[in-house]
Amino acid sequence: MSxxxxxxxxxxxxxxxxxxxxxxxEIQRLLREADAYGGEQGQRWSRYxxxxxxLRGEKVAPVNLGLAASxxxxxxxxxxxxxxxxxxxxxDSGAAQSRWWRPLSRGAVAATVAxxxxxxxxxxxxxxxxxxxxxxxxxxxxxxxxxxxxxxxxLVPSLNTRSVSTNPQLVPEQRVGMGASAQMQxxxxxxxxxxxxxxxxxxxxxxxxxxxxxMVPFARAAYGERPPE
Amino acid sequence: xxxxxxxxxxxxxxxxxxxxLVTGPALPLANAQxxxxxxxxxxxxxxxxxxxxxxxxxAVPPEAVTDPQAGGAEIQALxxxxxxxxxxxxxxxxxxxxxxxxxxxxxxxxxxxxGEPVERIRFLTGAPREMVSRGHDAQxxxxxxxxxxxxxxxxxxxxxxxDNYQFLLRGxxxxxxxxxxxxxxxxxxxxxxxxxxxxxxxxxxxxKSLLVAPAGRVLERFQFVELELAPVADSELxxxxxxxxxxxSTGHCGTLVSRWQLGWVxxxxxxxxxxxxxxxxxxxxxxxxxxxxxxxxQLGPGMNYRGRAVRGATVAYMDHIEVNDEHYTVTVVGxxxxxxxxxVAKSVKNQP
Numbered sequence: 001m002s003x004x005x006x007x008x009x010x011x012x013x014x015x016x017x018x019x020x021x022x023x024x025x026e027i028q029r030l031l032r033e034a035d036a037y038g039g040e041q042g043q044r045w046s047r048y049x050x051x052x053x054x055l056r057g058e059k060v061a062p063v064n065l066g067l068a069a070s071x072x073x074x075x076x077x078x079x080x081x082x083x084x085x086x087x088x089x090x091x092d093s094g095a096a097q098s099r100w101w102r103p104l105s106r107g108a109v110a111a112t113v114a115x116x117x118x119x120x121x122x123x124x125x126x127x128x129x130x131x132x133x134x135x136x137x138x139x140x141x142x143x144x145x146x147x148x149x150x151x152x153x154x155l156v157p158s159l160n161t162r163s164v165s166t167n168p169q170l171v172p173e174q175r176v177g178m179g180a181s182a183q184m185q186x187x188x189x190x191x192x193x194x195x196x197x198x199x200x201x202x203x204x205x206x207x208x209x210x211x212x213x214x215m216v217p218f219a220r221a222a223y224g225e226r227p228p229e
Numbered sequence: 230x231x232x233x234x235x236x237x238x239x240x241x242x243x244x245x246x247x248x249x250l251v252t253g254p255a256l257p258l259a260n261a262q263x264x265x266x267x268x269x270x271x272x273x274x275x276x277x278x279x280x281x282x283x284x285x286x287x288a289v290p291p292e293a294v295t296d297p298q299a300g301g302a303e304i305q306a307l308x309x310x311x312x313x314x315x316x317x318x319x320x321x322x323x324x325x326x327x328x329x330x331x332x333x334x335x336x337x338x339x340x341x342x343x344g345e346p347v348e349r350i351r352f353l354t355g356a357p358r359e360m361v362s363r364g365h366d367a368q369x370x371x372x373x374x375x376x377x378x379x380x381x382x383x384x385x386x387x388x389x390x391x392d393n394y395q396f397l398l399r400g401x402x403x404x405x406x407x408x409x410x411x412x413x414x415x416x417x418x419x420x421x422x423x424x425x426x427x428x429x430x431x432x433x434x435x436x437k438s439l440l441v442a443p444a445g446r447v448l449e450r451f452q453f454v455e456l457e458l459a460p461v462a463d464s465e466l467x468x469x470x471x472x473x474x475x476x477x478s479t480g481h482c483g484t485l486v487s488r489w490q491l492g493w494v495x496x497x498x499x500x501x502x503x504x505x506x507x508x509x510x511x512x513x514x515x516x517x518x519x520x521x522x523x524x525x526x527q528l529g530p531g532m533n534y535r536g537r538a539v540r541g542a543t544v545a546y547m548d549h550i551e552v553n554d555e556h557y558t559v560t561v562v563g564x565x566x567x568x569x570x571x572x573v574a575k576s577v578k579n580q581p
């Protein structure tokens with residue numbers, strides 16, 4: 001089996017996966033290859049996804065595949081905090097303070113850049129919600145919960161028990177004619193988060209009064225509540 | 230920087246098209262183009278393959294109700310029992326509450342004081358959160374709203390609910406060591422979510438409830454692990470932590486005549502309460518099972534976010550309008566589909 005043949009078969013498997021028609025065997029093969037060679041298949045996959053997005057008429061942000069790698073590299077290059085802080089803190093407290101903060105702020109900047117980039121891309125890929133009533137299937141943050149056993153016919157992906165923020169997750173509406181930079185500025189302000197938390201709580205409490213869901217709305221109302229600070 | 234992006238995007242676009250033409254059959258064009266037209270149908274074939282259908286809005290499977298008359302009577306009786314239990318029973322229990330793939334456990338206590346329900350709910354996981362709510366039903370009942378908790382399952386309320394949902398018996402299951410009957414409320418249109426409630430056979434108390442999106446996706450589950458049916462002592466209705474929030478909202482059910490009007494609400498949703506806020510007003514709509522609330526507030530021009538925020542099964546769609554040079558923030562919050570929330574928000578207008 002020549003390398004060229006092998007490569008072609010992998011590409012076909014990748015196409016099949018893209019169309020949702022890959023067999024178990026093909027998926028296994030792709031995963032194995034991804035482990036072995038990494039980059040090339042991954043980039044091809046990204047290109048396929050991008051191509052499908054373009055054909056669907058979605059707005060597409062140019063994806064810099066090297067971004068994640070360069071951010072990890074930047075973070076890996078940082079000396080550990082303790083290594084710098086300890087010897088300095090002993091004698092020179094003023095200098096120690098500035099040394100302390102330098103790597104921290106650099107790391108924070110890297111994290112911010114990564115966050116902004118991810119946010120931007122996600123917004124770009126958000127489905128356009130015209131007036132059409134089709135998008136429940138694509139509701140991003142409402143992941144189904146696990147529940148076994150079920151009455152037949154309910155879809156129940158796996159449960160994640162790690163704790164997450166109780167803040168609402170934002171999905172801004174895509175605005176036609178706006179550049180990517182404008183989209184990226186939509187980082188939620190504390191004021192906005194407070195407002196959303198408040199209206200969700202008020203709604204749940206009122207809903208408890210008029211609905212018939214027993215105590216469920218109370219659970220919702222109390223869910224996102226924060227202890228007074 | 231900003232100017233660069235469209236150019237690169239364009240470049241990517243054309244080179245990708247070329248790439249596609251080369252690969253040809255590997256990625257059928259027709260297939261990819263079809264995605265745009267039938268986004269709703271996209272998931273349908275996969276669903277039918279795995280026999281995960283019977284989601285919301287689908288035709289009733291014939292085996293679900295063999296004898297519509299007998300089934301109907303049983304469902305009516307069950308609904309009546311449920312309404313009675315929710316309003317009049319005293320109980321305490323431990324509950325799991327799941328959404329967004331996260332599970333929390335909580336303690337619930339439900340008592341009756343002076344004929345009004347008093348509820349205490351406390352999260353046992355995550356950040357300490359506790360809430361005590363008392364006396365919230367009186368005003369609504371006096372208003373005679375058919376959708377108030379007590380009136381909901383009256384004949385009138387029941388009729389409204391059955392116009393919007395189809396009720397099906399889905400068998401039996403054991404929850405918190407008790408026998409329950411599984412009742413499904415399947416929405417008749419796309420503007421509301423379905424529910425599956427496991428009703429305690431003996432008392433009618435809902436011991437498990439699921440909120441179900443189309444295609445049978447479960448968005449939220451509230452389920453008893455342990456239930457104790459016994460009179461509740463006063464001390465159990467007192468806050469157990471410093472962070473507890475007490476909510477005494479007698480008389481809040483709403484007599485306010487709103488200055489805002491909705492150009493459109495989904496079928497069957499009726500205004501059931503309206504209330505003034507320090508910075509605006511809120512109006513609650515319910516179809517008997519699900520509810521959404523419309524907030525119109527003057528929060529200043531800084532709050533000009535347009536889009537949705539999601540937490541668990543609850544969506545908030547935010548928009549803003551200008552009326553007489555005044556800036557108003559519109560927020561529609563509820564356990565309803567995203568698009569429904571958006572449509573409602575877009576339809577808010579000033580009462581002429």
